[in-house]
Amino acid sequence: MKKIWVSFVILTTLNAYSQQFATTDDGRRIRLNENGTWQIVKPETGSLTDSTAKIFSKPQSSTVYLKSAKNRFGFWYDKSTWKVSKQISNEAAEFELQMLKGDGYCMFISEKIEIDVENLKEIAIKNAQTEDPNIKVDREENRIINGQKVKFLQMSGEMHGVKFVYMGYYTSNEAGTLQFVCFTARNLLKEYEGEFFNLLNGLVVATR
Numbered sequence: 001m002k003k004i005w006v007s008f009v010i011l012t013t014l015n016a017y018s019q020q021f022a023t024t025d026d027g028r029r030i031r032l033n034e035n036g037t038w039q040i041v042k043p044e045t046g047s048l049t050d051s052t053a054k055i056f057s058k059p060q061s062s063t064v065y066l067k068s069a070k071n072r073f074g075f076w077y078d079k080s081t082w083k084v085s086k087q088i089s090n091e092a093a094e095f096e097l098q099m100l101k102g103d104g105y106c107m108f109i110s111e112k113i114e115i116d117v118e119n120l121k122e123i124a125i126k127n128a129q130t131e132d133p134n135i136k137v138d139r140e141e142n143r144i145i146n147g148q149k150v151k152f153l154q155m156s157g158e159m160h161g162v163k164f165v166y167m168g169y170y171t172s173n174e175a176g177t178l179q180f181v182c183f184t185a186r187n188l189l190k191e192y193e194g195e196f197f198n199l200l201n202g203l204v205v206a207t208r
Contacts, residue, residue, distance in 0.1 A: 053142040062202040068094055068110040071176025075108065078203035081195055082106070097199070102134065102184075104192040106199055109179040115172045120150045124170060124179070132157040138165070145169065145203045156186055165189050169200050178203075 014056035037072055058076050066084070077097065085096040095108040115123075121140075128135045135157030143152050150169040157164060167189075168181030182196040 002059065017193060021109070021147060024133065039170055043109055053144045055144045056197075056201045057146055058200045058202050058204065062198065064107075066095055068108070068176075068178075070110045070112055071178070072095060073110055073171075073175060073178045074109075074204050074206055075180065075199070076204065077199055080201060082085070084199070090208040099195065101193060102182045103188060104195065106180070106182040109181070111177040113177055115177050117151050117170060117172055120170050120177065120179075121153060122154065125155070128155055128157070132159060139167075143169070145201055146205075148168075148173075148205050150203070163187070167196055167200075168194075169203055173205075175205055 052127045059078070061078045061080070065074060065076050081100060082097045083100055085098055088096055090096065090107055091110075092109050093107040094110050097106040097108075098104070102143060110116040125137060135155055137153060137155050139152065141152040143150050145181035148171060150171040152167070152169055154165065154167040156166075163186040165186045166181055166183045168179060170180075171178050180200055182192075182200060184192050184196075
């Protein structure tokens, strides 16, 4: 089952960076599409003081730290719940984790480039719908995780008869871009949701 879910993550994340971005002489950012068209990138709204954003911090049980070699994003995790996979199934992922007991998985996909969070969200959703037209966004929230503003998305769909759900944080700044996504079968979400959030809330940005 993991291979099916991983294959979907590959299809929906690798394409997220197929579009290119540029800055005009007057400072506006534009997105260059593969079909030759372009769009002005809307500036991200809100800030770390956004009153609508929910605030979360690293759980005390998360005591093991991993940092990206591509940018300054990293995360803390609980080694009694998660193990880091030695073999990477998704070549776009820098780290993959699996629950020690259960069928819950997570991917940490980092890039050096910066993309506006709202546009990153839009790209992720459109790519997911390209692979599964029936996929839907169940939840969307602005959150602040250990001081870093992120977009939380939960999407569900079906592939090869497997009903799946993805929940993760999407964020980008001068440190780079990150997709930190947990996934499992839809019928297992209630059982694993707490551990998923404990892992995701370990997200941090290193000072250097």
